Amino acid sequence: MRRKRLVPDHYAIVYTEETRRIFVIISEIFGDFVLTKSCSGSNCGCIGCMMFSSKVLIGEAEFSVLELDGSKALDENLMAYSFTEEGETFLFGPKHKYKAYKGTINKEKLDKIFRFPDAVVIIKREEDGTFTHSYVSPTVDGRVISRGCRATPHCPCVGCRIVDMWYTKAPGHITPAVDISEGRASAEGELILPVFEGEEIISKMLTRDPSVRHAFSPNIFDSPLERMFYELAFLDLHIYPQHPVGKYRLDFAIPDKRIAIELDGHEYHKTKYQRTHDAKRDRWLYGQGWTVLRFTGTEIHQNLDHCLDEICTLVGIERVSKSNRAP
Structure with a gap:
């Protein structure tokens, strides 16, 4: 073709x-x-x-x-x-x-x-009021890239990130990857948004190509473990890194579900003082209606898929990267 x-x-x-x-x-x-x-x-x-x-x-x-x-x-x-x-x-x-x-x-x-788009983002409104994003390009064939999106301001889901993405074509010349003004509705009521710029980079990001993966991670992480977790989890989870709650700052949060995700990979998590501090913070978060999930560095390194499965099950969403994981 x-x-x-x-x-x-x-x-x-x-x-x-x-x-x-x-x-x-x-x-x-x-x-x-x-x-x-x-x-x-x-x-x-x-x-x-x-x-x-x-x-x-x-x-x-x-x-x-x-x-x-x-x-x-x-x-x-x-x-x-x-x-x-x-x-x-x-x-x-x-x-x-x-x-x-x-x-x-x-x-x-x-x-x-x-002009003919290099790719399209398809947005479908679900019965529960959330949105599902799919992506179609020459190298990504009709793949669901995000479920459960609520289209809130600064939503961290990968579908919203692509829609908000700007592409630098040349020095001093930036253009949106997705032209919202050219969007149209399908016969099924889905919103179809064309991608005219940056399709190759977006497709690499969605297939977790290591040559571009770091470019889509915010530079706010305290450790390489947090960066690695985010780079492998953001396709499935609408997670906010370094999210403030009260006087505390969570490694990752899913605020609408009140789920806190903490990675205990740092050496100071092994000290008695830090264990006491973590327990006190967990009790306070529990009192505020939060659920705290803690994962060790060993769990993240050796069985990240199990960790993601556990989080997605708690959130009540289906993983979109389950059958598309890079080795």
Whole structure:
């Protein structure tokens, strides 16, 4: 299956009047010119009609010159079409010198209309009022990436993080990875948001590629153990690192469930003083309605999946990374 280009190189514009059609070419290579102003209707035999009916043969495959199914209405009588990659050869055929097009339609405007996303984020509202995020790209095939999202401000779930992500294309030029203004609703009522920038980086993050994993972790952790836990847990859990509660600061928290997650990997957790301090804090949190889960460094290093299963079971959510874990 061919993958569409982000934006085409050439476009055909068709203006329909009562007695004729006018064809204009907007081309990155050949410039903008009027192909014909004398089309009397479909299949009249002019070069514009030929452009619509011509096919390009490559081996045994046959391709249309224009992407006929992807037309865009620019106005009531104005339609735009993009050329297929194979159909670009049509533009090498005409020998005449055509009149330059001086209208207001340009390639920059058409690129924005015709651009095809590299990936999409799909957001589904569940019966309990939470949201499920899925991600589709050339390397991540329809994978659920977050469940139980409540769409609160600064939500730490990976779906919300992708929607809020900005991508640096060049020094001084940043653009959102997800274009919210181009979102649309599916027939099932899901919100589909296109990803135009940074698909490769996002896909690597979701597949836990170590080359980019650290880039998505906040630089606020007290220990490598906390960083490692966060990098492997944030796909499944909506966890807030270093979350303040009263006079205490929790290693990780799921505030809406009042769940505290503490990692006892530091040497000072082994001292009598620290054990007493931890017990006092746990009792205070319990009195405030919190549940405290403590994991040792050995548990995290040797059986992190079991730790995540335990937390997800308590939270009441299904793990989204269970069958997609990196080795």
